[in-house]
Amino acid sequence: MRRRGQHEDYRNIIRVIITALALLLQVALFAHLVIYLSELSPIFYAINMATAIAVILHIVNRPIQVNYKLAWIILISIVPIVGGIFYLFYGNPRRSPQVQARLSAKDVLLARAFEAELANPVPLPDEAMAARQVRYLLESTGYPLCRGDTEAVYLPSGEAQFAAMLAALESARDFIYMEYFIISEGEMWDAVFAILAAKAAAGVDCRVIYDDIGSMHFLPPNFVRSLTEAGVRVLTYNPLRLALTLRYNNRDHRKILLVDGRIAMTGGTNIADEYINRKLRFGHWKDTGIILQGPAAWNFQVMYLSLWSELSGEAVDLPQARRHSRAALDRLAEGERLDLAPYALPHSAAAAAPTGGWLLPFDDTPHDADHQAATLYRSMINHATRTIDIMTPYLVIDDEMVNALTSSARSGVRIRIITPHIPDKPYVHAATRSYYSILIEHGIEIYEYTPGFIHAKSLIVDRSTAVIGTVNFDYRSLYLHMENAVWLHRCPMIADMTRDFEETVVVSELITYESVRRVSIPVRLARSLLRVISPLL
Numbered sequence: 150m151r152r153r154g155q156h157e158d159y160r161n162i163i164r165v166i167i168t169a170l171a172l173l174l175q176v177a178l179f180a181h182l183v184i185y186l187s188e189l190s191p192i193f194y195a196i197n198m199a200t201a202i203a204v205i206l207h208i209v210n211r212p213i214q215v216n217y218k219l220a221w222i223i224l225i226s227i228v229p230i231v232g233g234i235f236y237l238f239y240g241n242p243r244r245s246p247q248v249q250a251r252l253s254a255k256d257v258l259l260a261r262a263f264e265a266e267l268a269n270p271v272p273l274p275d276e277a278m279a280a281r282q283v284r285y286l287l288e289s290t291g292y293p294l295c296r297g298d299t300e301a302v303y304l305p306s307g308e309a310q311f312a313a314m315l316a317a318l319e320s321a322r323d324f325i326y327m328e329y330f331i332i333s334e335g336e337m338w339d340a341v342f343a344i345l346a347a348k349a350a351a352g353v354d355c356r357v358i359y360d361d362i363g364s365m366h367f368l369p370p371n372f373v374r375s376l377t378e379a380g381v382r383v384l385t386y387n388p389l390r391l392a393l394t395l396r397y398n399n400r401d402h403r404k405i406l407l408v409d410g411r412i413a414m415t416g417g418t419n420i421a422d423e424y425i426n427r428k429l430r431f432g433h434w435k436d437t438g439i440i441l442q443g444p445a446a447w448n449f450q451v452m453y454l455s456l457w458s459e460l461s462g463e464a465v466d467l468p469q470a471r472r473h474s475r476a477a478l479d480r481l482a483e484g485e486r487l488d489l490a491p492y493a494l495p496h497s498a499a500a501a502a503p504t505g506g507w508l509l510p511f512d513d514t515p516h517d518a519d520h521q522a523a524t525l526y527r528s529m530i531n532h533a534t535r536t537i538d539i540m541t542p543y544l545v546i547d548d549e550m551v552n553a554l555t556s557s558a559r560s561g562v563r564i565r566i567i568t569p570h571i572p573d574k575p576y577v578h579a580a581t582r583s584y585y586s587i588l589i590e591h592g593i594e595i596y597e598y599t600p601g602f603i604h605a606k607s608l609i610v611d612r613s614t615a616v617i618g619t620v621n622f623d624y625r626s627l628y629l630h631m632e633n634a635v636w637l638h639r640c641p642m643i644a645d646m647t648r649d650f651e652e653t654v655v656v657s658e659l660i661t662y663e664s665v666r667r668v669s670i671p672v673r674l675a676r677s678l679l680r681v682i683s684p685l686l
Contacts, residue, residue: 198229204225204232204236205225214520214547214628216547224682255459258465259292260291262451263292263451271294271507279613285521285525286636289524293448294509295443299442299444299445301508301635301642302439302492302493302645304416304439305437306435306437310414310416311337312492313414313440315340315341316492317408318341318348318408320487323354323410324353324354325345325355325407326405326406326454327341327406330359330401331420332421333368333420334369335421335422337421337422337425338369342379345357345381346381350379356382356457357383357384358384358386358453358456360401361386361387361388362400384457386400386460398515401630402619402631404438405449409473409477410447411446411474412442413440414440415438417542418438429601431571431573433600434602435603435604436603437606437646437649439617439635442481442486442489446474454470505639506640507639511635512631513632514631515631520627520628522634523628527550527553529614529616530550530554530608533562533611534611535563536564537554537562537563538564539566539609540607541567541606541621542569542602544568545624546623546624551587554588566593567603567605567653568581569603570657570658576679579679583676586665589662589665595659596657596658596659597657597658598656599658603653607646613639613643615643617646618632
């Protein structure tokens with residue numbers, strides 16, 4: 150088996166090398182052709198320069214994120230002969246007719262799936278700002294608000310998420326749906342695969358979606374074949390091919406586990422041993438997540454089925470999906486529930502009963518005209534009155550987010566941000582540290598998680614409203630990736646999130662302004678460069 154695994158590893162490595170060489174060759178040939186024609190013909194050179202100027206004007210006037218504009222303008226200014234045409238072919242974030250058709254199909258699916266919820270909507274929160282955030286999410290995402298009958302439990306570590314995942318998988322009777330950015334060979338996957346194989350053999354509908362680029366270095370031996378032979382259906386998001394295309398920038402960064410339409414789990418944890426500290430790569434790995442038990446799982450079920458339909462071309466049988474969900478919820482009401490208390494923090498009120506607050510699970514796609522997570526984050530930050538607590542592995546934000554944070558800090562809001570001390574991507578960590586100076590200048594407290602790498606993605610405002618899910622505070626998550634999260638308001642679980650944040654701050658190092666200013670000039674310049682080009686990385 151190990152020998153077969155090594156052969157599979159070699160095939161993955163060869164595949165990556167061949168693909169990378171093919172893409173580099175295409176870029177080199179493209180650049181050579183444009184330069185050659187420009188040198189051969191003054192007319193072509195003049196047309197190319199005019200194109201570069203026109204493209205810059207086009208970029209300036211497009212309703213796209215400012216840092217993305219700046220990165221491309223700098224590139225085109227440095228290499229105008231190639232840059233302008235390269236943007237037209239590969240950098241223009243336009244929606245193709247195929248993408249528009251998929252978005253329209255998703256809108257129709259969501260309207261049909263949530264027909265009952267839309268006919269009898271949950272009352273909005275009393276607080277004006279929370280109500281505005283809900284109205285925005287309802288309008289921009291199509292997912293309904295939930296309240297009162299869903300148990301929401303905060304999972305403070307990858308280990309807690311893994312234990313809850315195994316318990317949820319074991320409890321499956323009808324279906325198991327899984328969607329992950331990274332699936333890697335190891336103890337974690339072995340345990341999951343064993344349950345999937347057993348459940349599929351027992352007639353449970355088991356499906357897996359994985360991101361090709363995210364997982365290509367890590368996939369277990371004969372991954373698709375092993376799952377298929379076990380009766381598990383598998384789909385790949387955005388499979389890597391030899392043709393150069395901008396769509397490789399768009400990845401499925403979501404992490405979703407669904408069981409029977411009654412349990413849904415999401416958070417930062419992928420299926421790889423470093424997430425549960427069975428393998429130490431960057432010191433201690435700190436992650437967080439949420440598990441829902443109740444009607445709010447339907448939001449995640451529709452989210453998953455929508456993507457499955459898009460990738461497979463299969464129509465979604467909504468009546469059947471709804472029947473499965475209702476049957477599982479009936480069993481839940483009769484007492485067939487998963488005991489979530491062992492996975493929560495000690496003395497967690499959230500583990501005792503369904504939440505009394507509001508929650509709204511939603512997704513965010515790079516293909517529509519809106520960027521829901523970025524807009525929601527800014528709204529929450531702008532309207533905070535007392536505290537803002539953020540945990541994120543990457544802090545690579547645009548000027549709008551910087552202004553939102555610094556303006557809130559100037560108005561007297563206490564803002565604390567925890568980032569890693571040991572990074573998984575040094576160049577991204579360098580870009581993250583480039584923001585420390587301006588944030589600290591405005592009174593924002595920056596902490597680095599000294600035990601190792603923090604992969605948690607959470608935002609808590611005034612200890613009453615929170616978001617937890619897969620969305621990092623970086624350009625890729627906010628603008629380029631498929632993401633998902635849960636918005637919560639006045640839920641008991643938020644107290645657990647706050648307590649865990651306080652415990653994490655205790656073991657983190659406060660970054661001082663003096664330490665930031667002691668950094669050498671060459672390092673500062675390198676960080677500044679990475680900050681500017683980060684939207685293109």
